[in-house]
Amino acid sequence: MINAFLYLQFTALKNRLVQRVKRLKQPKYLFGAIVGTGYFYFFFFRKIIAGAFGGARAGGAGTAIPSELAPYLTSFGALLLLVIVVLAWVIPSGRAALQFTEAEVAFLFPAPITRQRLIHFKLLRSQLAILVSTFLLTLVFRRASYLGGNPLTHAAGWWVILSTLSLHFTAASFAREQLLSLGIHPNRRRALALGALTAVVLGSAWWIRRHVAPPSDADISGATTLIHYAGSVLQQPPLGWMLAPFALIVRPYFSSDLSGFLSALGPALVVMGVHYWWVMRADVSFEEASIDQARKLAERTAAARSGDWRAARNQSIKPRGAAFPLAAHGVVIVAFLWKNLIALGPFFRVRTALICVGLILCFHLWAGVTHLDPKVYMIISLFPFGFGCWLILAGPMFMRRDVRLLVTHFDLLKGYPLRGWQVILGSLLSPIILLAAVEWLLLLLSAPGLGASGQGAALAAGVFGVGSLGIALILPPLVGLMLSIPFAATLYFPAWIENSSSRGGGIEVMGQRLIFLAGYVVVLLVALLPAVICGGLIGYILYMLAGPISAIVAAALVGSVIIGAEFAALIWWLGERFEQFDLSHEMPR
Amino acid sequence: MIEVSGLTKRYGEFTAVRDLSFIVQPGEVMGLVGPNGAGKTTTLRCVTGIIPPTQGTTRLGGIELAADPVAAKRQLAFFPDEPRLFEYLTVWQHLNFVARLYGVNDWTERAGQILHELEMADKKELLPGELSRGMKQKLTIACGLLHRPQVIIFDEPLTGLDPGGIRRMKDVMKRLARDGAAIILSSHLLSLLEEVCTHVLILKNGEKVAHGTMAEVRTRFSHGDQLSLEEVFFRATGDSENSALPPVLP
Numbered sequence: 001m002i003n004a005f006l007y008l009q010f011t012a013l014k015n016r017l018v019q020r021v022k023r024l025k026q027p028k029y030l031f032g033a034i035v036g037t038g039y040f041y042f043f044f045f046r047k048i049i050a051g052a053f054g055g056a057r058a059g060g061a062g063t064a065i066p067s068e069l070a071p072y073l074t075s076f077g078a079l080l081l082l083v084i085v086v087l088a089w090v091i092p093s094g095r096a097a098l099q100f101t102e103a104e105v106a107f108l109f110p111a112p113i114t115r116q117r118l119i120h121f122k123l124l125r126s127q128l129a130i131l132v133s134t135f136l137l138t139l140v141f142r143r144a145s146y147l148g149g150n151p152l153t154h155a156a157g158w159w160v161i162l163s164t165l166s167l168h169f170t171a172a173s174f175a176r177e178q179l180l181s182l183g184i185h186p187n188r189r190r191a192l193a194l195g196a197l198t199a200v201v202l203g204s205a206w207w208i209r210r211h212v213a214p215p216s217d218a219d220i221s222g223a224t225t226l227i228h229y230a231g232s233v234l235q236q237p238p239l240g241w242m243l244a245p246f247a248l249i250v251r252p253y254f255s256s257d258l259s260g261f262l263s264a265l266g267p268a269l270v271v272m273g274v275h276y277w278w279v280m281r282a283d284v285s286f287e288e289a290s291i292d293q294a295r296k297l298a299e300r301t302a303a304a305r306s307g308d309w310r311a312a313r314n315q316s317i318k319p320r321g322a323a324f325p326l327a328a329h330g331v332v333i334v335a336f337l338w339k340n341l342i343a344l345g346p347f348f349r350v351r352t353a354l355i356c357v358g359l360i361l362c363f364h365l366w367a368g369v370t371h372l373d374p375k376v377y378m379i380i381s382l383f384p385f386g387f388g389c390w391l392i393l394a395g396p397m398f399m400r401r402d403v404r405l406l407v408t409h410f411d412l413l414k415g416y417p418l419r420g421w422q423v424i425l426g427s428l429l430s431p432i433i434l435l436a437a438v439e440w441l442l443l444l445l446s447a448p449g450l451g452a453s454g455q456g457a458a459l460a461a462g463v464f465g466v467g468s469l470g471i472a473l474i475l476p477p478l479v480g481l482m483l484s485i486p487f488a489a490t491l492y493f494p495a496w497i498e499n500s501s502s503r504g505g506g507i508e509v510m511g512q513r514l515i516f517l518a519g520y521v522v523v524l525l526v527a528l529l530p531a532v533i534c535g536g537l538i539g540y541i542l543y544m545l546a547g548p549i550s551a552i553v554a555a556a557l558v559g560s561v562i563i564g565a566e567f568a569a570l571i572w573w574l575g576e577r578f579e580q581f582d583l584s585h586e587m588p589r
Numbered sequence: 590m591i592e593v594s595g596l597t598k599r600y601g602e603f604t605a606v607r608d609l610s611f612i613v614q615p616g617e618v619m620g621l622v623g624p625n626g627a628g629k630t631t632t633l634r635c636v637t638g639i640i641p642p643t644q645g646t647t648r649l650g651g652i653e654l655a656a657d658p659v660a661a662k663r664q665l666a667f668f669p670d671e672p673r674l675f676e677y678l679t680v681w682q683h684l685n686f687v688a689r690l691y692g693v694n695d696w697t698e699r700a701g702q703i704l705h706e707l708e709m710a711d712k713k714e715l716l717p718g719e720l721s722r723g724m725k726q727k728l729t730i731a732c733g734l735l736h737r738p739q740v741i742i743f744d745e746p747l748t749g750l751d752p753g754g755i756r757r758m759k760d761v762m763k764r765l766a767r768d769g770a771a772i773i774l775s776s777h778l779l780s781l782l783e784e785v786c787t788h789v790l791i792l793k794n795g796e797k798v799a800h801g802t803m804a805e806v807r808t809r810f811s812h813g814d815q816l817s818l819e820e821v822f823f824r825a826t827g828d829s830e831n832s833a834l835p836p837v838l839p
Contacts, residue, residue, distance in 0.1 A: 319679045319714055328688045328696050335689035343677040412673045414639040416690050417662035579658070582640050 005121045009128065020506055028493075029508045036511025044139045069224065072231020074254045078246035079234060084165065085246070088172045089193040098122040098170070098290050102298045105291050115287075116280060119170075123279075126166050134158040153261040157253025160268045164249050167275035174282035177289075204239040212236055245271060323349055332418060336426030337433070344430065353437055360445045367449070374452045381449025388442035392475075395435045396482045396520075406490060410581075421575025424487060428571075431483050436476040443472055463548045470556025477564035478528075484570045485523050489516060491577045527566055535559035590614055591636065591740055591771045596645035598631050598795075605631040606795045609645070613771040613788070615739065618762060620782035621775040623792035624826055629775045632792070633744055636773065637667045649740045663691060666733035670745035672725035674717040680704070680728055681713040684735055691736035703731045707757075723754040730761060741765055742773045747781060759785055783818045791825045799825045 023029045098119065100108070108118060138155040179189050212233055219229040234243060248267045255261035323341040326334070341348060367377055406413070406427055413423050451464035539555030591613040598606040606628040613619045623629050635642045638654050638661065647654040650664035678686060681700070688696030704710045707727045717725055726749070733741070743762065747755050762785050766772055776782060782789060789806050791799040799806050799821075807816055810824040 317677055317716060317718065319716055320677065322682065322685075326685050326689050328694050329692055330689070332690060335686055338689075339675065339678060339682075339686050342682060343675070409673065409675075411634070411639045411669065415637055415662065415665070415667050417659045417665075418690065419659060580641060 002117075002120065002124075005117075005124055009125060013128065020508070024508070028512065031515060032508035032511035034511065035514050036507035036509075039511065039514055040139075040507065069227055069231070070254055070256055072227055072234070074247050074251055075231050075234035075240075075243060076227075077250035077254060078243040081161070081165075081246040081250060082243060085168060085172075086193060086197055088169050089176070090190050092173065092176065098286050099297070100290050100294045102294045105294045109287060109291070119279060122170070123167070123276075127163070130159065130162045130166060133162055137162075150258065150261075153255060153258060154253055156261070156265070157250070157255070160252050160265070160272065161249055164268070164272045164275055167272065167279055171275055171278040171282065174279065174284040174286070177284045177286070178282070200238070200242055204236075204242075207238060208233055208236055320345055333422050333426035333429055336423075337429045340427075340430035344434070348434060353441065356441050357444065360441065363445070364448050377449040377452055381446040383446075384442045385446035385450060388439055388446065391435070391442070392439060392479070392482070395438075395479070396431075396486055406487065407494070414578075419575060420578035421571050423578055424484075424574045425571050428480065428483055428487065432476065432480045435479045435483070439475045439479065440472055443468055443475075463552065466549050466552045467556075470552050470559075473556045474531075474560045474563060477560055477567050480567040481527055481563055481570065482524060484567060484574065485520055485527075488523075488570065488574055489519070491574055491581060494581075528563070530566070531559040531562040534562055590648075590650060591619075591773065592646075592648040593632075593636060594646050594648075596632065596635055596647065597643050598628070598635055598640070599643045604795055606635070606642075606792075609792075609795075609797055611790055611797070611800055613773060615769045615771050616766055617788055618766045618772040618774055618786045619788040619790055620786035621773055621790050621792065622777070622779065622782060622822060626794075627792040627826075628795040629792060630744065631795075633667075633742055633773070633775055637665060637742055638662060639667075663736070664738060665740045665742070666736070666738035667742045668729055668733055668744065668746055670748045672717075672722075672729040674725060674728060676717055679714050679716055680709065680720075680731075683728060683732055687732045687735050693736050696735060699735060700731070703734055707731055722749045723751055726750060726754065726758070730758075734765075739770055741770050742775075744775050745777070746774070747776065747778060779818045779822055789818070791822060793826045 024033055099122070104121075108121065134155055137158050138151060141154075176186070176189065180186070184192075215226075215229050219225050234240065248264075248271050251264035252261050252268050255264050320342050322338060324338065326338045366372075406423075416423070418426075447464065447468040451468075535555040535558045538558050539551040541551075542554045543551035591611075593612070594610045596606055596609040597604065609628075609632060611619070621629050621632065631640070634640045635645075636647050636649075636654075638647075638658050641655075647661075649661040652661040652664065654661040674683065675686075684696065684700040684704075687693070688700070693699065701710070704713065707730065709724065709727055709731065712720065712724060717728070720728065726746075746758050746762070750758060759781070762772060762774065766787070774782065774786060783803070786803060788802050789799070790797060791806070799809060801809070803818070806825075807818075807821055810816065810821045814820075816824075
């Protein structure tokens, strides 16, 4: 029977790989694969290859962490593992279920095989994911070069940790089911688990307080001394005793040489074997819950493929009130704003923005009344300023839901008696307003503090205030322009903008995303160039003639007008494209 | 009225629809039938303006679709086989949204009336996720009828409906035709077409193989026999109704 399972796994894997290779005939996947491979090469494999041919230095295989800290790192690893395990007993509320697909349920459950075989099948299949995760984690953690030793032993250490965790999660789900059958409700089980943990933590704290000296100045003088102190605390009983089984599991990973690894591997495999015995001995009915889980998984996958990400995330939605009444007559694109504000939910309303403005003004008032140190004021203001800068770049990526809606509702939108530009602008209106409003709030929060950075001169404050207003003026058209770019990509490269779930993952899909990110940045820079050149030139001339305030006002006005004109032109252009767009090439006939 | 003239749609070398012309007068229901891949969906998408034709013109209510798509689409209601709804809008909010798109001034009274007729008056505040398949179909109908369309297109309208829903859908189609709408009905259910349609257009490989009133098409292929539409369909398309039967296994 195990041969049938192996056949299923390897045939499915082989076919998937063949399919991936075959689709490289399509340029979008080929270029994606090239870029994705290049990314992996430059960020991960280049160092490995250089290390293989150029010695330890090029490979970055030197030991960055002092060897005496290794035991303490094992304690930290064990503590992390303990937290993960405790969460597995506290958080889940579902019935004991093994993850099967609907096809597996249909073929395997009625087949003449024992439940032990089914569990073996599940364990076998989970190994595939574990091996991939082991590979990726080994790459991401730079082959544990900071620990020294051989990357292969660290990879094997990852495999031990992930496999044991996987077995523990399965065993824990069986044990939860057994507790449920004994009449112990999930909440009671959670209370018991948390109560036991709290008792151990409090007991350990009491013990440590009695037997361990508090950290001295020398202990907290640097990272190494701090790790040394904290690690030695974790090794104190009873905490050390409690962490001991978890330390057995993580020790192979932290071993810095082959002999250490081999001596650590034996006990770790024993722990893993105990978990395997636990799983196989547990006499728990998992079939019914597994069937239900398979159905839900299939529904979520189907929802994700159709672009319904809310359903895919298994989120339930409730009816929501409108932000404002929608009259039967008026500007049509307002209907899109009305609809999208309902979708965003009751938090995204004008009253929320006004409350935020009130709170921000209270903060600035408090800073003024208490004569907050200008440096502290500036440091506090740097956070919202930095967040605003990040958001303006990343914001359009968060607003991709509207782009997906454009794709999934294309035929519906095409049927409306609207011009193309109305559909595009209508779809963009709510994200533009939302993102611009958040940016304005962040500007309001950060500008006074950044302006009061100790210069003190009224002119400097004035220049800073006018500059902030200039930025506020530029923000809406800029946000609109940036949000339009993903729409343009959708309309001009629709085959590239499929749901990632419908085309699977893989290096080529990651490469496609990187290509789009690069394209997005290039298009944005090109679009901003005229505004920067014209605004900068006029600002410079006026700065020489009339001073900084006039220069900032003029530059901001010119910049916002140019970006606004570009945005308007882009909307019109995309509207034309939308009207001419031949959906049939993207949809089944 | 729906007037389609010389409609052709090509995908590269492949021609999905070739030189198709027909007229559907107000009060007529034209059944569009054909085997899978005959070009029915492509024809419907071209007629509704969802995809542009390679050649040919379409006039909806006397307005040419390519010249003034907005005005032409104001005459139109398209009912796809799967209800396409916004997951976060309630039944009533859907109708409000559509009212703004089509500028329906008296939408509240009309929406209330339509919902009452469709036995959905108590479902106003429900989301699509809380509705059954039949209820979603009804909501699609309510949205489509709100602006009193003169051109109506149904694509497999009975998919997923229970017997009650099927009867209701047939009644809706018949009543809309009586009220003067020009209707195209695409379906594989030939019994439905036989019951509801006044005209039929049979497509095969993107070409028209038969078109006319039900009686005309029957006469053309009957050779004196009394044929059902199903038999007419197989004769017209040259397919044998027995060819798809699998061999009986021992």
